[in-house]
Amino acid sequence: DAMVIQNPRYQVTQFGKPVTLSCSQTLNHNVMYWYQQKSSQAPKLLFHYYDKDFNNEADTPDNFQSRRPNTSFCFLDIRSPGLGDAAMYLCATSRESAGTTDTQYFGPGTRLTVL
């Protein structure tokens, strides 16, 4: 089945130690998104890639970076995690083109713990 895969499902890191979360998709969608979701809150968009074009949300901290080496993979790098970065990180994909709105399909998420 076509899907969005996130690894690992659970990640524990230490305060200030860089961490990378990964997302892959078999849907061949051209847009990939990273969301941060804290407990009892709605998902918050951090950034997205439209093909290879990276688009940062204005309020996304510089501590968060992303890479998309090819259509299928996208990585979220947190350079120096703080306690406030503990959250669920959700990857999503969609197939976008001018004049249409596609559904965003989400992966299972990576729950990040910062010690």
Place this chain on the structure above:
Amino acid sequence: AQKVTQAQTEISVVEKEDVTLDCVYETRDTTYYLFWYKQPPSGELVFLIRRNSFDEQNEISGRYSWNFQKSTSSFNFTITASQVVDSAVYFCALSESLYNFNKFYFGSGTKLNVKP
């Protein structure tokens, strides 16, 4: 500005009861899309439905039904004969069409507890 309001923070029902989750939205766009997602305790956001602003027909899918009313800017979700497996957080979302993607605005979610 785009905004989605889910006024019900948490709802508890007993199995087999019907339950309606409310969603009210604000937008200046004439063309827009509305979505419902389910987030079970495992964390994955599961897509349930997409509806565009020109299609006000109500939709039914098994025990799920959706009532879209542009006049009141609402897109409510009803679960008939609820089951324990329906327990989850449900998010309503509105899409905004930007230059190269569609940004989703999520409501704050409604946590549904279905008790046996």
